[in-house]
Amino acid sequence: MVDIREKINKTQLQIVESTEGPLLVVAGAGSGKTRVIEYRVLHLIQKGIPAHQILLLTFTRRAAQEMLLRASRHDRRCSAVEGGTFHSFSYKLLRQYGNRIGLKDFSILDEADALDAVNVCLKESGYAVSDKDFPRKDYLRKMFSMQVNKRISLDKVLEDEYPDFVDYQSQIEELGKRYKNYKKSKQYLDYDDLLAEAINLLTQEKVLCNHMGERYNYLMVDEYQDTNPLQAELTFLLGKTHCNVMAVGDDAQSIYGFRGASHRNIMEFPQKFPGCKILKLEANYRSHQKILDVANAVLLNMRNKYSKCLKAVQAHIGEVPQLLIFRGDRSEAEWITEKIQSLKHQGFDYQKQAILFRSAYISIPLQAQLSRMGIPFQVYGGMKFYETAHVKDLLAHLKVMANPADDISWMRIFTLLDGVGPKTAGKIIAGFKHPKAKEVTDMIKDFSQEKKKIGQLLSGVADYYYPLLKEKFEDWRQRSSDIDALLEIAENYDSLVEFLADFALDPPEKAVNQDANKKQETLTLSTIHSAKGLEWDCVFVLGLMDGVLPVSFSLSNDERIEEEMRLLYVAITRAKVKLHLVAHYEGFSSGTNQFHKISRFLDSPAVMAHLSQKAIFE
DNA sequence: TTTCGACGTCTTTTT
């Protein structure tokens, strides 16, 4: 048996042993938060709590799996602990008990589908036709989402986030209702509905709510600073009977405001659970002090100062982080690529290095250079392979097998056919006979009747789709490798419904599970958002220019600027040994040469004092 | 009714 006391510090131990009653843990970056959760799970199990009574809710499913995997290395019983995201938990809950509130055979609308659905409603309404300034589908979808996630009225959403559109309030409101009805008529739930309906269920079915409370007697929520009011409510409903709820988070790392998250949530936690104990983890085990000095200095510019100040545990004094300024992105990419190679020779394998950025496009020149030099890398964040047209095309065929009422997918399927556009597709859906459509519908009908394995099902569809793929895309060769990857993933499933749900709720990060056997060391390229909770020896942060980080459209709103600031803070605190902040002053956008200024977050004496500056032109 | 090309607009982050 592991002696936990030997593995962690005093405060951490206190957290591990405070199993009863509400507990808020404010855990600074690199303060061993993951470790604490790992050992807390272990402690509960060793105390004799049955694994199925413990629930761990995290931000990504990967994070939950990681922590539970670590815990189960000490004690195998930990592997039976339930863990996942709020969304996947809600999904399971609704699958099991949704019929009590009239939700039986629903399907999940992923973000792209939701956008299509909003578009259908928009087209029906005719609003946009008469007015060019009317908000587009993506804006509308964001407004509706914000409204649900923050549990506020539409006029508040417009006032706070979309002041340009306040004049359209009544039309938008009407569209919102239309979208709602549309989803209802087709038995669709979008991501927000999953949470909202789970709350609905637990609120309406008091007995069930109590039952869930008894079932999950110990609740832990990670990354609490990035939960939104909806998730806070769900936490409350699940925890109110026993109050053995631990929330872990760091208000200085709250970076999901665009999803309705608020750092205020974490402040309000003690009010929701009276008698809440609050413990802080401030000692940083990850980075040396020179890196933390920069991180602390960045936050000094916040209007509301944070009480925490990161202190390194390491005695070792490391190198002063560097600010590197280049002329253009080409020279930048070349220099970084060389640096990465030289760091590798110094003993920092590619695996120990990462390139972080605000927006995925920033990394494209570097990706090109890395490929040229044959450096293996993986990209996290940005455009995902499951969002690409060909993957969506293929999946649409499976979706209608699971849910024949899924018109959005039918639309996709029919418009793939030569000579069929939206109008004709609409007619076919309405029952119109069309020779070309018959082939697909027959295939789909056959496939849904035969009880095939998911892998076979998908490869059948793929055979049908290949000719269309070749015709539609120039780069069909590359795209077809994604399809192979998809086939591989599908092999692991027996249930179509589960496959589709998993794909929506926990989509694979990358296209190919790259040649599993040659799991060679790769460099990580990641958006800062996707780098949350991770760490590397050497970190390069790209795009430290005003307009990139902070991103230009955050500049009109103080709260948003501060979120950008926290984003930089998150990026900096990922580094253990070496940190490079990178900018280039010549940029190219919307057809003209632009001269970037260095990010305002660095452009202050307090921050600059902790950086060594190296300007490298050409 | 579809398709294609030209032009203007907005450009992010994720379950």
Place this chain on the structure above:
DNA sequence: GACGTCGAAA
């Protein structure tokens, strides 16, 4: 650079 819109041609 992607996406939506508009007009022209098939």
